[in-house]
Amino acid sequence: MNICVFGAGYVGLVQAAVLANVGHNVLCIETDEGKRAVLEEGGIPIYEPGLQGLVATNHSEGRLRFSGNLTDAVHHADIHFIAVGTPSDANGHADLTFVHDVAKGIALVAEKDQLIINKSTAPVGTADALHQAMRDTLDARGRGDIQVDVVSNPEFLKQGAAVSDCQRPDRIVIGSSNPASIEVLQELYAPFNRNREKIMVMDRRSAELTKYAANCFLATKISFMNEMANLSELFGADIEAVRRGIGADPRIGYDFIYPGCGYGGACFPKDVRALKASAQIEDYEPAILAAVESVNEAQKRKLGHSLQDFYAGDLRGRVIALWGLAFKANTGDMRDAPSRVLMEHLWSLGATVQAFDPEAMPECRRLYGERADLLLASSKEEALVGADALAVVTDWQSFKAPDFPLIRRALVDAVVFDGRNLYDPHVMKRHGLKYFSIGRQPV
Known part of the structure; x- marks a missing residue:
């Protein structure tokens, strides 16, 4: 197709590359000239494991092309x-400005029947509005x-595993x-629906709400x-023991019950806010969603408050x-990332941050x-040099088994705050090492 x-x-x-990889002729429209230039050279403007090779291969073999011209796209495609x-x-x-701009742009130049597939996460009723x-x-x-x-064809991709999620979806709504x-x-x-039936057909509004309900x-x-x-x-309990205790119940399971310093990213914060706002338009106050958002915002401040308490309020x-x-x-x-809340809190109190992240x-x-007051270090070890304390914010694999004696020698106060x-x-x-974590007693 x-x-x-x-x-x-x-x-x-991700969707474009995966569809091209099974043989479709895909044209990807990107209006940002800088991003498009990167794509044309075989690179990608984001980090997502496994994606660069997929894009480069399909681009070089002619199944995946990039353009900023909407008219060419409309005339090229059977499906948008x-x-x-x-x-x-x-x-x-x-x-929904960008979503409506695309739909209107297609309608302004279309010369044949149009099939529009909306994968952008959008409130219930958006597909109806676009159609009208x-x-x-x-x-x-x-x-x-x-x-x-x-x-409405919502995506259920996890950043960091988006390629495999797209190639082997657990459901196709x-x-x-x-x-x-x-x-x-x-x-x-069909190529993604071979080993079992994954396609779920429903009305447009139910599909839109399914996406929000999941996130x-x-x-x-x-x-x-x-x-x-x-x-x-x-209460003096250990949340990790509690996690194992409740996760063993198959009605609960172990997924998404890891405590931490709050969720972030492009989906969860935005989608909770959007569904709450949509409910309020209908004069319904979604108490659970409001609580979820409130707890998360407070959790993002937890590491900063722990550091502040340890230093008796003086981080200058x-x-x-x-x-x-x-x-x-x-x-x-880094959209809505807990690290941003922590850094901005530390800066407001006069502290300097020495940060490292692999990507x-x-x-x-x-x-x-x-x-x-911000130094971006070339390694996790360099970030420790001259630091008073260490705060761990992201669960990168390379952070999970560090050199603890090195950390002890490097940190002035030999203290770790583990989010x-x-x-x-x-x-x-x-x-x-003095150690403060989430939901466990300090040691």
């Missing part, structure tokens, strides 16, 4: 995927003969009541566990080593520029 994907971000670029950003606006609503907007634009052009259908469109998508997704439920599990971690500290002149800037391992994304350093430079519970408190004590 001839396919167009609008947007070369985490969703669009919308995979552009839907960031939060000032009130928490999803900003395109219909109005076509009618205004005097092209009432052109048929258009908009399908198709939101449509149009038999012809459903048949086209069943054919499109908000996972965010709820994280915030619930962080609430239990805070209670563990108050202190140097804090920071391991991890990305919101999670295996990505360079997020360029993004940190882009966000904060050059400043005297991901990576280390055994007894091991830390044996190495002469």
Whole structure:
């Protein structure tokens, strides 16, 4: 099939590369000239394991091309995927400007029937609104003969594992009541639907809510566990023992019950805000979603408060080593990352941050520029040099078994604040390190 994907971000670029890899002819539209130049040279403008090789191979073999020309895209494709950003606006609503711009642009130049697949996370009713907007634009052009259908086809990709999630999805949700469109998508997704039936067909609004419900439920599990971690500290319990105890129940399971310093990224914070805002438009107050967001915002401040308490409120002149800037391992994304809350809190109290992250350093430079109270180290070991304390914020694999004697020698105060519970408190004590983690008693 001839396919167009609008947007070369985490969703669009992965989807484009994976579809090209099974043999489709894919044109990816990216309006950012800098990103497009990188793509044309065989690189990628984001970090996602396994993606660069997939993009480079399919680009060199001619199945994956890049352009900024919408008219060429519309004339090229049988199917259009919308995979552009839907960031939060000032009130928490999803900003659908880019989604509507793409749909309107297609309708303005279309000369044949159009099948639009919306993969951008968008509030319930968006597909209906896009369909009507395109219909109005076509009618205004005097092209009432052109048929258009908009399908909701949400993505369920995890950053850091997006390629494998796209190649081997656990479910494929198709939101449509149009038999012809459903048949086209069943054919499109056939290579990913071989070992068992993964396609779930439902109406558009249910598909849109399925995406939000999935992300908000996972965010709820994280915030619930962080609430239990805070209670563990108050009650003298160990949250890691509690986690194992409840995770053994198959109704609960072990996924997404790891306590920490809060969730971040491009999806969970934005989607919780957006679903809450959508509910409030309908005069419904979503108490659970409000609590999930509130607990998470407080959790992001936890490491900063722990450091502040340890130093009796005086962090002026202190140097804090920071391991991890990305919101999670295996990505360079710092959107809504706990590290940002921690760094900004430390700076407000007069501290200097020496940070290292395997992938997020360029993004940190882009966000904060050059400043005297931020040093981006070339290694996790360099970040320790001259530091008073260490804060661990991201659970990168390379942070999980460090040289503890080196940490003890390097840190002025021999103290570690672990926002991901990576280390055994007894091991830390044996190495002469003062250790504070999440939901466990300090040693």
